[in-house]
Amino acid sequence: MSETYRPAAIAKIQDQKAQMRRSLLKARQAMPPQVWQQKCDRICTHLTQWPTFQSARTILAYCSFRNEPHLGSLLAQQRSWGLPRCEDKDLIWHRWFPSCSWPLRPGTYGITEPDPTSPLIDPHKVDLILVPAVACDVRGYRLGYGGGFYDRMLSQASWHGKPTIGIVFEFARLPQIPKNSWDRPLSGICTESGLFLAS
Ligand SMILES: Nc1nc2c(c(=O)[nH]1)N(C=O)[C@@H](CNc1ccc(C(=O)N[C@@H](CCC(=O)O)C(=O)O)cc1)CN2
Numbered sequence: 001m002s003e004t005y006r007p008a009a010i011a012k013i014q015d016q017k018a019q020m021r022r023s024l025l026k027a028r029q030a031m032p033p034q035v036w037q038q039k040c041d042r043i044c045t046h047l048t049q050w051p052t053f054q055s056a057r058t059i060l061a062y063c064s065f066r067n068e069p070h071l072g073s074l075l076a077q078q079r080s081w082g083l084p085r086c087e088d089k090d091l092i093w094h095r096w097f098p099s100c101s102w103p104l105r106p107g108t109y110g111i112t113e114p115d116p117t118s119p120l121i122d123p124h125k126v127d128l129i130l131v132p133a134v135a136c137d138v139r140g141y142r143l144g145y146g147g148g149f150y151d152r153m154l155s156q157a158s159w160h161g162k163p164t165i166g167i168v169f170e171f172a173r174l175p176q177i178p179k180n181s182w183d184r185p186l187s188g189i190c191t192e193s194g195l196f197l198a199s
């Protein structure tokens with residue numbers, strides 16, 4: 001059995017991830033609101049200037065929680081967005097745009113989510129996926145909250161080949177995050193310092 005598949009090795013990596021998660025979330029929570037807002041605006045500006053963003057038909061995004069970079073100025077753009085809803089272990093993607101009448105409401109974990117009755121997204125129409133994260137490393141590996149939602153989703157064939165951009169603050173763009181066998185690298189990372197596409 002290869003090292004990364006041994007139960008003891010998996011447990012060790014999960015432990016390292018849990019420690020990193022705790023300290024990075026603490027640092028994110030401690031950001032003064034004004035600094036946080038400035039960095040969020042910069043992240044949105046970098047994305048808006050990216051041709052792939054400009055030409056995307058539908059973009060999967062998220063509603064910020066626990067001080068994650070807020071995509072408010074992007075979500076205000078009158079275009080087709082997809083927002084996730086947690087259902088058991090899966091993410092269900094619903095269509096949303098600013099002038100639509102489909103309601104958003106607090107869902108699982110207290111994250112703002114679409115109502116289950118709002119229309120679903122057709123994965124074929126999605127051209128870009130903005131992925132929330134606690135941290136990303138320069139290779140594109142991501143640390144989330146430990147639920148494995150995005151790992152499971154991105155391992156499905158319908159999402160293969162779509163650009164995936166991890167959205168984090170610069171302090172959470174790390175040289176290396178411990179990686180499990182199921183982790184797949186994202187195509188790039190956007191922070192307040194810029195957009196970094198994997199080569
Ligand atoms: N804004 C946003 N929306 C998102 C995500 C995200 O990362 N950010 N998700 C990305 O996946 C999904 C929600 N994932 C989550 C996974 C776990 C926990 C959570 O609170 N976990 C517990 C610990 C659980 C455990 O260790 O077993 C905790 O942190 O206290 C929250 C959200 C879907 N929506």
Ligand SMILES: Nc1ncnc2c1ncn2[C@@H]1O[C@H](COP(=O)(O)OP(=O)(O)OP(=O)(O)O)[C@@H](O)[C@H]1O
Pocket residue numbers: 014017142143144145146147148149150151152153155180182183
């Ligand atoms: N492709 C997959 N199929 C089934 N289970 C998976 C898959 N990918 C990850 N998991 C499970 O998800 C759990 C969490 O993984 P990990 O600690 O890497 O989460 P994370 O990336 O930090 O969380 P999240 O994606 O929710 O933000 C692991 O216990 C793993 O078994």
